[in-house]
Amino acid sequence: xxxxxxxxxxxxxxxxxxxxxxxxxxxxxxxxxxxxxxxxxxxxxxxxxxxxxxxxxxxxxxxxxxxxxxxxxxxxxxxxxxxxxxxxxxxxxxxxxxxxxxxxxxxxxxxxxxxxxxxxxxxxxxxxxxxxxxxxxxxxxxxxxxxxxxxxxxxxxxxxxxxxxxxxxxxxxxxxxxxxxxxxxxxxxxxxxxxxxxxxxxxxxxxxxxxxxxxxxxxxxxxxxxxxxxxxxxxxxxxxxxxxxxxxxxxxxxxxxxxxxxxxxxxxxxxxxxxxxxxxxxxxxxxxxxxxxxxxxxxxxxxxxxxxxxxxxxxxxxxxxxxxxxxxxxxxxxxxxxxxxxxxxxxxxxxxx
Numbered sequence: 001x002x003x004x005x006x007x008x009x010x011x012x013x014x015x016x017x018x019x020x021x022x023x024x025x026x027x028x029x030x031x032x033x034x035x036x037x038x039x040x041x042x043x044x045x046x047x048x049x050x051x052x053x054x055x056x057x058x059x060x061x062x063x064x065x066x067x068x069x070x071x072x073x074x075x076x077x078x079x080x081x082x083x084x085x086x087x088x089x090x091x092x093x094x095x096x097x098x099x100x101x102x103x104x105x106x107x108x109x110x111x112x113x114x115x116x117x118x119x120x121x122x123x124x125x126x127x128x129x130x131x132x133x134x135x136x137x138x139x140x141x142x143x144x145x146x147x148x149x150x151x152x153x154x155x156x157x158x159x160x161x162x163x164x165x166x167x168x169x170x171x172x173x174x175x176x177x178x179x180x181x182x183x184x185x186x187x188x189x190x191x192x193x194x195x196x197x198x199x200x201x202x203x204x205x206x207x208x209x210x211x212x213x214x215x216x217x218x219x220x221x222x223x224x225x226x227x228x229x230x231x232x233x234x235x236x237x238x239x240x241x242x243x244x245x246x247x248x249x250x251x252x253x254x255x256x257x258x259x260x261x262x263x264x265x266x267x268x269x270x271x272x273x274x275x276x277x278x279x280x281x282x283x284x285x286x287x288x289x290x291x292x293x294x295x296x297x298x299x300x301x302x303x304x305x306x307x308x309x310x311x312x313x314x315x316x317x318x319x320x321x322x323x324x325x326x327x328x329x330x331x332x333x334x335x336x337x338x339x340x341x342x343x344x345x346x347x348x349x350x351x352x353x
Contacts, residue, residue: 014294017287021301025074028308032070033062035316064207072205073308073325075213076266077276081303082224083262084277085284085296089231090255091164097278098132098263101168104272105175106135107264108198111271112182125209125268132264135175140256142167164256200273200326202311213269220261221300227255228293235291273326275333276303 034045040058048058049067084097091101098104110131114124179198230251233241238248263277280303288295310332311325318328 010289010292011294014288014292014298018294018298018301021298021305025301025305025308028305028312029070029074031312032073032308033066035312036061036066068205068207068210069202069311070308071210072202072213072269073311074304075210075217076202076270076273077304077307078300079217079220079262079266079303080273080277080307081280081284081299082221082296083259083266084303085281085291085299086224086231086255086259086262087277088281089235089291090252090259093165094282095278096165096168098259098267099272099274099277100172101165102135102139102171102175103132103260103263104267104274105172105179106138107132107267108179108272109175109182110134112179112198116182116186122208128271129264129268132267133260135171136256136260136264139164139168139171140253142171198271199324200271200329201324202270203322203324205269209269213265217262217265220258220265223258224262225293225296227251227258228291228296231255231291270307271324271326273307273329275329275336276307278333279336280306 030042030045033049034040034042038057038061040048040062044054044058045062047053048055048062052059052063080098083103087096087098087101088094090096107128108131110127110129111124113131114127119127183198230246233244233246234248234251234255236244241248241251266273280299284295284299284302285291288298307325307329310328314323314325314328
């Protein structure tokens with residue numbers, strides 16, 4: 001009875017948090033289409049968006065420029081947050097996130113290489129997606145434990161959680177160095193464009209990118225929810241998972257693949273925005289409790305709200321024009337990461353006796 005009561009309380013808490021989050025997200029989205037150099041009233045903005053009525057300038061401003069930017073923030077924020085939640089659960093490490101284990105570094109390198117090769121602007125997100133997937137492949141190959149005692153190496157237990165994070169840090173450092181090398185050797189005008197993109201930005205998003213991002217992200221999020229039951233079984237331990245018919249190694253690889261696709265799609269849309277994938281799962285866990293399908297949905301909602309709010313702050317609350325949203329999230333993320341690492345290194349009083 002006590003367990004049933006605890007589950008019911010968590011469900012009520014998740015439902016209340018979801019309702020509050022939806023209300024805040026709706027308010028932030030409305031602010032995103034209303035605010036700018038030419039502020040619009042909510043009535044004018046909504047009429048221009050849904051009915052195409054009013055001043056032609058309002059219709060163009062809201063429909064062509066502001067709405068794709070707002071929706072891109074929502075799509076990318078949801079994908080990053082869920083990717084972070086899945087990675088932290090698979091790695092069993094609170095420091096695991098796409099911007100720590102090298103996925104965003106690979107996406108940045110792909111985009112930078114596209115600019116260096118002079119590819120068309122619409123191909124930059126495609127190159128970013130490819131770079132993220134390649135980086136994740138390298139990460140997976142290096143992080144897999146290989147048993148060389150046999151004539152032919154074989155996988156033993158899949159991916160080591162500790163090794164995944166350590167190898168990811170090395171991969172991220174190497175990819176960041178490669179990006180910096182590209183930028184240093186660029187002509188000045190190309191270097192400026194690449195540097196702006198690799199800091200994470202929502203500037204210049206269009207409907208084609210937004211629609212493609214929405215469709216692909218929806219498919220990836222669906223896969224993440226479909227794999228939730230396997231993640232829950234893995235939480236019981238490898239032996240228990242095997243007894244229940246779930247092979248730990250392949251199950252972790254599937255979850256890792258979904259997290260990689262989520263993060264790569266987000267980075268392809270907005271660039272390598274930091275902090276969101278790292279922080280949101282911790283905040284949701286503190287507010288909503290242990291992982292469930294409901295908390296996974298709450299991660300998506302909170303990630304969308306956080307990234308959209310950060311973009312509004314970058315556009316309207318700071319005195320610098322054209323500030324990329326990645327600068328705002330990185331500024332928030334640095335002290336959060338330090339606090340998290342300090343908390344991890346703090347001795348447990350129950351074991352310090």
